[in-house]
Amino acid sequence: xxxxxxxxxxxxxxxxxxxxxxxxxxxxxxxxxxxxxxxxxxxxxxxxxxxxxxxxxxxxxxxxxxxxxxxxxxxxxxxxxxxxxxxxxxxxxxxxxxxxxxxxxxxxxxxxxxxxxxxxxxxxxxxxxxxxxxxxxxxxxxxxxxxxxxxxxxxxxxxxxxxxxx
Amino acid sequence: xxxxxxxxxxxxxxxxxxxxxxxxxxxxxxxxxxxxxxxxxxxxxxxxxxxxxxxxxxxxxxxxxxxxxxxxxxxxxxxxxxxxxxxxxxxxxxxxxxxxxxxxxxxxxxxxxxxxxxxxxxxxxxxxxxxxxxxxxxxxxxxxxxxxxxxxxxxxxxxxxxxxxx
DNA sequence: CTGCCTGCAAACGATTTGCACCAGC
DNA sequence: GCTGGTGCAAATCGTTTGCAGGCAG
Numbered sequence: 471x472x473x474x475x476x477x478x479x480x481x482x483x484x485x486x487x488x489x490x491x492x493x494x495x496x497x498x499x500x501x502x503x504x505x506x507x508x509x510x511x512x513x514x515x516x517x518x519x520x521x522x523x524x525x526x527x528x529x530x531x532x533x534x535x536x537x538x539x540x541x542x543x544x545x546x547x548x549x550x551x552x553x554x555x556x557x558x559x560x561x562x563x564x565x566x567x568x569x570x571x572x573x574x575x576x577x578x579x580x581x582x583x584x585x586x587x588x589x590x591x592x593x594x595x596x597x598x599x600x601x602x603x604x605x606x607x608x609x610x611x612x613x614x615x616x617x618x619x620x621x622x623x624x625x626x627x628x629x630x631x632x633x634x635x636x
Numbered sequence: 637x638x639x640x641x642x643x644x645x646x647x648x649x650x651x652x653x654x655x656x657x658x659x660x661x662x663x664x665x666x667x668x669x670x671x672x673x674x675x676x677x678x679x680x681x682x683x684x685x686x687x688x689x690x691x692x693x694x695x696x697x698x699x700x701x702x703x704x705x706x707x708x709x710x711x712x713x714x715x716x717x718x719x720x721x722x723x724x725x726x727x728x729x730x731x732x733x734x735x736x737x738x739x740x741x742x743x744x745x746x747x748x749x750x751x752x753x754x755x756x757x758x759x760x761x762x763x764x765x766x767x768x769x770x771x772x773x774x775x776x777x778x779x780x781x782x783x784x785x786x787x788x789x790x791x792x793x794x795x796x797x798x799x800x801x802x
Numbered sequence: 803c804t805g806c807c808t809g810c811a812a813a814c815g816a817t818t819t820g821c822a823c824c825a826g827c
Numbered sequence: 828g829c830t831g832g833t834g835c836a837a838a839t840c841g842t843t844t845g846c847a848g849g850c851a852g
Contacts, residue, residue, distance in 0.1 A: 493851040495807065514841075529809050534842065536807095550718040550771070554817075555841060566756065568763045577763060581756040590732065590747040590772065597734045597743060599774040605716070606756065608765040659826040661832065680816075695834050700817060702832095720842075721816060 471506055471560070479506055479545075479560070486543045500525045501536040505546055511557035511567075511576040551576065566604040572613035579606070637672055637726070645672055645711075645726070652709045666691045667702040671712055677723035677733075677742040717742065732770040738779035745772070 471479070483502050487494045504520040505512070512520065518533040537558055540546045547559040549567065553574045566584055568577040589599055609617070637645070649668050653660050670686040671678070678686065684699040703724055706712045713725040715733065719740045732750055734743040755765055775783070 491806095491852090493806065495851070497808070527809085530841095531810085531843080532808055548718060550716045552714060552716040552722075554720075554722075556718075568756075568758065568765065570763075571766070579756045579758065581754070583754045584756060587753050587770070588747070588749045590734075590745045590750060592734065592745065595780075596777045597736075597772075597774055598780060599734065599772045600737070601774075602770055602772040604753070604768055604770050606763075606765045606768040608763055608767075611762045614761075614764060657827090657830095659830085659832070661826070663833070693834090696816095697818080697835085698833055705832095 476506060483545055486545055490543065492539070492543075496525060497521075497528055497532050498536050498539070500528065501533055502540060502545065505540075505558055505560045508560060509578070511549055511551070511559050513555040513557055515555065517558060549576070564601060564603065566606065568606045568608065568610070570610040570613055571607055572609055572616070575610050575612075577610065642672055649711055652711055656709065658705070658709075663687075663691060663694055663698050664702050664705070666694065667699055668706060668711065671706075671724055671726045674726060675744070677715055677717070677725050679721040679723055681721065683724060715742070730767060730769065732772065734772045734774060734776070736776040736779055737773055738775055738782070741776050741778075743776065 480503075483499075484494060486492075487498070492498075500521050501517060504517055504524070508520070510516075514534050514537055515530070517537065518528070518530050521528050521533060537546070537548075541548045541558075544562060547562050549557045549559045551557045551574065552569065557576060561578065564585060565578060565580045568579055569575070570577075584604060587602075587604075592599065646669075649665075650660060652658075653664075658664075666687050667683060670683055670690070674686070676682075680700050680703055681696070683703065684694070684696050687694050687699060703712070703714075707714045707724075710728065713728050715723045715725045717723045717740065718735065723742060727744065730751060731744060731746045734745055735741070736743075750770060753768075753770075758765065
């Protein structure tokens, strides 16, 4: 993320805390900063590992709780994933994902044409749509290659639990 | 599901097993039949409860394993959900979902216009797209009503774990 | 100073794994 | 009969909860 955007996000982070009367702790700031710089879509566990580089003593559950808070403040997004663990995403504007059916990798994708898709005709009293995103399922470059030339065992590298067969 | 479609699905179920050389056990058949009739998107646990009505002694882990097999045979779909537990879906053609941000309910939606959305421009050597589906996030009728008239505590009925803030 | 936050430990729910037994082919 | 599926128990993984102490406002 470029410095200007990053600063804007940090300002927004502080403003959201002020508005909600939440204290800005080192931990919250560190977790948020750790997420901002990620291009992938880390699990809570991965965020924990990243944050420990700046705050070695931070606990896993604090990371979980902070992530929950950040999500409910609308500062980060929780993106759903066929795997078991939740993924977190610093991008909160509308965007879409390529999801690899083999390894579970999530690739960010944005295309203005995808922001103009029709809304399904639903009775507004039955469901009100706020936003949407699209999951494109397929195979990433690495897994294509792996399938083409199974060097070792065909089941060389198992996909993360629950990732397959979306 | 109407009887004709249902029979077709059962035939396909048998054919897939024959092709793969997998034995057609009572348990597998019962699990598949239990899923076929669901309009919701049950968790493995819910499938287990349903199957026990016909096979009272079936164990939870058999249901898990059978669901995994059915998914890899392409007979049922595993749909990703912001909540913690995986959901299973008898519908294997392209379709989309309305997901309630409050209670996590999944509502099936199909609209021919949604089958003609543009593919994002991705380098095919980086990712090959097989299919896609759209998650429309919002609020279902029940939760809208609940928000409008909070009878008891505002946090009367907690959403399933991890459901919020997608 | 007060309240929320943090950290620890333990509980919890969903899912997986190892092993003995049983059933489909 | 052989192969693989099933059931049981226990382990595992991600996440949540209850409680004592700490820090931001």
